[in-house]
Amino acid sequence: MRTLDWNSEMRLPTFVRAHIQYILIPFALGLFLLLWETIIIVNRFPAFILPTPREVAHSFGANWQSGIFPRHLAITLFEIGLGFSIAFTFATSVGYLLAKSPLLEKIVSPYLIATQAIPIVAIAPLIIIWINTGSVQNALIAALITFFPMLVNTIIGVRSVREEYRALMRSYAANRWQVFAKLEVPAALPIFLGGVRVGITLAVIGVIVVELMWADRGLGFLINFAQGHLDTPLLFATVAALSAMAIGLYLTVVFIEKIILRWRRSVQ
Amino acid sequence: MDHHSLIEIEAVSKHYGPARDGVLALRDVSLRIRAGEFLSIIGPSGCGKSTLLKMIGDLLAPSAGRIVVNGKTPEAARRARECGIVFQTPTLMEWRSVAQNIELPLEIVGAPRAERQQRANALLDLIRLREFAARFPGELSAGMQMQVSIARALAFRPAILLMDEPFGALDEITRERLGRELLDLWTKTRVTIVFITHSVPEAVRLSDRVAVMSPRPGRIERVLAIDLPRPRSAATRDLPRYWELLREVRAALGLNEPK
Numbered sequence: 001m002r003t004l005d006w007n008s009e010m011r012l013p014t015f016v017r018a019h020i021q022y023i024l025i026p027f028a029l030g031l032f033l034l035l036w037e038t039i040i041i042v043n044r045f046p047a048f049i050l051p052t053p054r055e056v057a058h059s060f061g062a063n064w065q066s067g068i069f070p071r072h073l074a075i076t077l078f079e080i081g082l083g084f085s086i087a088f089t090f091a092t093s094v095g096y097l098l099a100k101s102p103l104l105e106k107i108v109s110p111y112l113i114a115t116q117a118i119p120i121v122a123i124a125p126l127i128i129i130w131i132n133t134g135s136v137q138n139a140l141i142a143a144l145i146t147f148f149p150m151l152v153n154t155i156i157g158v159r160s161v162r163e164e165y166r167a168l169m170r171s172y173a174a175n176r177w178q179v180f181a182k183l184e185v186p187a188a189l190p191i192f193l194g195g196v197r198v199g200i201t202l203a204v205i206g207v208i209v210v211e212l213m214w215a216d217r218g219l220g221f222l223i224n225f226a227q228g229h230l231d232t233p234l235l236f237a238t239v240a241a242l243s244a245m246a247i248g249l250y251l252t253v254v255f256i257e258k259i260i261l262r263w264r265r266s267v268q
Numbered sequence: 269m270d271h272h273s274l275i276e277i278e279a280v281s282k283h284y285g286p287a288r289d290g291v292l293a294l295r296d297v298s299l300r301i302r303a304g305e306f307l308s309i310i311g312p313s314g315c316g317k318s319t320l321l322k323m324i325g326d327l328l329a330p331s332a333g334r335i336v337v338n339g340k341t342p343e344a345a346r347r348a349r350e351c352g353i354v355f356q357t358p359t360l361m362e363w364r365s366v367a368q369n370i371e372l373p374l375e376i377v378g379a380p381r382a383e384r385q386q387r388a389n390a391l392l393d394l395i396r397l398r399e400f401a402a403r404f405p406g407e408l409s410a411g412m413q414m415q416v417s418i419a420r421a422l423a424f425r426p427a428i429l430l431m432d433e434p435f436g437a438l439d440e441i442t443r444e445r446l447g448r449e450l451l452d453l454w455t456k457t458r459v460t461i462v463f464i465t466h467s468v469p470e471a472v473r474l475s476d477r478v479a480v481m482s483p484r485p486g487r488i489e490r491v492l493a494i495d496l497p498r499p500r501s502a503a504t505r506d507l508p509r510y511w512e513l514l515r516e517v518r519a520a521l522g523l524n525e526p527k
């Protein structure tokens with residue numbers, strides 16, 4: 001005899017339940033676009049005030065075909081990559097030194113904090129006067145705000161290594177390099193990678209801000225250009241492209257983090 | 269020099285902090301530890317047991333006195349990797365698998381991969397955790413983690429195993445089981461064990477001799493020979509002598525009620 005299990009009759013199939021997020025996420029996006037379109041139709045907004053999703057998509061398609069989007073996107077991506085790399089190199093090397101020397105940290109940290117307290121738009125003109133080489137200057141300005149969370153997390157990460165672990169390495173008569181490579185780096189990684197997550201989003205903000213204010217290329221410039229020409233669909237398309245890029249970069253970092261910290265999955 | 273003693277501690281003192289105030293952790297401690305023996309050091313918290321152990325392992329330097337480890341200074345002994353150390357926490361690298369953790373000391377000396385794996389497997393067999401070789405420490409119970417920590421300390425085939433309250437954080441059942449496992453390991457490897465503990469029964473159950481320390485500044489109050497037959501088992505606890513020794517250690521610690 002089959003027992004009456006009314007609960008199972010009500011349940012969705014297992015496969016659907018397991019992948020419910022992949023159904024709900026596009027559904028929410030669709031709903032959002034539909035609402036957007038409806039608001040415009042009801043209120044009869046002209047395109048330069050608020051374009052419909054279809055107009056934005058059309059603008060994106062046309063500008064992608066003509067090569068405008070790929071060109072500016074490539075420039076912005078290059079600047080983000082360069083800025084992030086500069087920040088990464090600086091943050092890890094200086095961060096490690098400061099982690100090892102509290103005295104040095106006391107001497108240097110006021111200057112490092114000052115770079116974060118001064119708004120980027122106030123420092124940027126100076127860097128532009130000094131460097132004035134387009135992409136490199138933009139990358140450098142972005143690096144200026146990007147390095148800080150990575151630096152702080154490098155210091156915290158390296159200092160998180162417990163004394164017993166150092167004693168253990170000492171009992172093995174391990175040299176400095178071995179302590180660094182086999183203990184400090186892997187132990188600091190979880191905290192450090194948290195800083196990288198913040199860093200990559202700041203790199204995007206830094207580059208876009210500089211491009212908005214001073215550049216003649218890149219997605220930031222494109223936003224400026226679209227605004228100047230009252231081309232609101234292009235403005236929306238650029239912002240959408242920018243968001244997609246930022247999300248993509250962030251997810252890449254998360255993905256790399258998952259691979260590096262795969263031992264953590266077992267800990268839960 | 270007594271050639272039977274593997275570790276000689278002579279009139280060792282340890283002072284922390286500034287010369288004037290600061291803390292005197294150990295005062296004039298002398299102790300000889302014989303090759304192959306299982307010696308426990310027992311004493312109240314803060315009596316300097318750990319300090320003494322760390323000085324043997326050259327993780328701390330004595331303020332006064334002399335320590336000889338296997339005929340060498342502690343530093344030379346450390347460089348020769350004479351001592352394996354086990355701390356109260358397992359101190360495993362959580363990003364390395366169990367086998368990789370045991371291989372770590374061998375990696376440091378640059379042992380070839382095949383040799384490392386062979387040694388790790390042999391040690392995993394010894395602690396009967398071979399099937400956990402590929403797991404990460406986070407997947408193991410606290411007791412198993414401690415066993416891996418002990419196996420790792422044996423990777424170099426050290427002459428001496430320094431254990432700083434290794435079972436202090438474990439529950440009573442696991443503690444007893446690991447104690448038995450440790451005796452088994454000690455019989456098989458003939459390593460000299462210096463074992464720090466808070467537990468009187470544990471010290472009596474495991475050791476050849478028990479060194480009882482006084483509260484800070486720590487001194488060796490008494491060294492008691494534990495003349496219980498080996499191999500020890502659960503039946504050891506039925507011997508009247510076991511209870512006598514418990515009482516003696518407790519008396520040396522000042523734990524017995526005044527009559």
